[in-house]
Amino acid sequence: MKRLLTFLIIISHAAACNNGHDEADAYGQFEADETLVSAEVNGKLLRFKAEEGTILEANQQAGLIDTTQLYLKRGQLQASREALQARMPNVASQIKVYDDQLEAAQRDLKRAQNLLADKAATQKQVDDLQSQVAVLKSRKNASLTNLNDQNRSLVSEMNSLEFQLRQVEDQLEKSRIVNPTKGTVLSNYVEVGELVQMGKPLYRIAKLEQLTLRAYVSEDQLVNIKIGQEVTVRVDKPNDAFQN
Template identity: 40%
Template sequence: MKKQIFYVATAAALLALGSCTDRSREFDACGQIEATEVVVSAEANGRIIALQLTEGDKLTTDEVVGVIDSVQTYLQKEELVRKRSNTQTKWVDIDRQLASQYAQLNKLKSDRERYQALEAKDAATRKQVDDLVSQIAVTEREIAAQRQNYERNNAGIREELALYDVQIAEKDDQLSKCRIVAPIDGTVLTKFAEAGELVTSGKSLFKLADLKQVYVRAYLTTAQLAEVKLGDTVRVTIEDGTDKPRTYEGRLVWIADEAEFTPKNIQTKDERADLVYAAKIALDNDGYLKLGMYAYVRFQ
C-alpha cells in the first residue's frame, strides 16, 4: 500500500515539474499537446467601442467580435465622397456640347450638295459652292479643336476621380480594420483588452487556437528517424491521470530538418541522446484533449 502511494505521489510531482513520467519508457517518444495559436492585434488606433468575447468562446472565421472607434475615418471618407461627386459634375458630355455645331456642319454639307446640283444646271455660281466648302472646312476644324479641349478637360477630371477613388478605397480599408474579427475558427484562450481601452495598431487583443486539430510535439533520436517517415500512423496515449488513459490514432506530419539539444522537460527513449529532432503528430480532438497534457507516442 505504501509503495502504491509513493508511486502516485512521485508521478504527480514529476507532472508538476513539467516532465514526462516513467510511463514514457513504454513508448517511443514523449511530448505535450499543443495547438496552432493566433494572437489577434488591433489594426487601427482608437478606443475600443466593443469587444464581445470571453475566454472559452468559440469563434468562426471572419466573425466580428468588436469594433474600434471609426468616426473620424468615416467623416474623412464622406468628405472625399462629396469632393468626388463635385468633380464628377465637371465632366463634359462632348457629343452633347458639340451637337449644335454638328447640326450646322450637316446643314452646310447639305447646302453644298444642293448648290453643286444647281451649278451643274447653271443655276448657281462656282464661288457659292467654294464658299460653302470653305465654311465646312472651318467648321470641321472648330469642332476638332473644341473636341480636343473637351477631351483634355475630361482626361484631367478622369485622373482626379481616379485619385479620389484610391483615397476612398484607403478609407474603406481603414474602416474595415476598425472591425475586430476572428482570423480562424478557434477557441479564445486569453483576452488582453477590454471595451473602453485606448489601443494603438499592433496592440494584442486576444489569443485563440484551433482546438479541433491539435498535435503532439515529440522528440526523436537519430536512430528513430530511420524507423519513421512523414504520413506514418502512430498511437498516442494521453496522460490524463486515470488508470486507463485514452489512446488516439495520430499522423506524423512534420519532422524538423535540424537537430537540437533535448529539452529539459522531455525524456526520450534513449536518455543518452544529446541531440534530438522535433516532430509533430496531428490528432483530431474529441474534446478530451487539453493543451499542455502529456502524451506518449508509439510507432507502428
C-alpha cells in the same frame, strides 16, 4: 503557431513496463494551434468581446474600432465624386451642334454649286460656302479634341477618387475585429476605450479540442520505439493516465 500548454506529461512505453519498472521514458508537453489576432487599423476600441476563456466561433465579430473619421472621409469622397460627374462634358450633345451647322452649310454649298452650273450663282458665293464648311469642320475637330482632353483629365481624377473610396471601405471593413478561427481565448491585451494601432496584438486564441503531444526521447531509446506502438501517458496530476 504552436502553443505550449503548462502541464507536464510522462510517457512510459510498453517495453519499459515489461522490464518491471514504471519510470518515465520521455517527457514532453501538449501543444495547441494558436492564433494571435492584431488590430488592422488605428483608432479607439469601442467594443471588445474576447475575454479570457471565452469560446469564439470562426468569423464571429470580436470587437469594433472607432470608424467615425472613416465614415466622414467616405462621405467627403462621395461628394467629390458626384461633383466630378456633374463636370463631365456630354461630348455627343456638344458635337451635335457642330454637326447640325455643318450639315446646313454643306446643303447650301451643294445648292450653290448647282446654281453655279446653271450660271445662277457666282464662283465667289461657292468659294465662301466652301470656306464656311472648312471652318466648321476645323471647329468641330478642335472642340472634339478639347472635350476628349477634359474627359481624360476628369476620368483620371475619378479613378483616383475610386481608389481612395476603396481604401476607406477596406479600412471600414477592417475596423470590425473578426475572429479568424474557432477556439478559446487564452489571453487578451487590450481594454475597451484604449487607443490601438495597426499591428497591436489584441488577443490570443487556440483550438483546445485537439492537442498535439510532443515528447522527446534519448538516442538509445529510438531502437525500442515503433510507429503505432501503444504508450501510457501520465500528466502531472495524481492518478491521471491514459493509453494510446
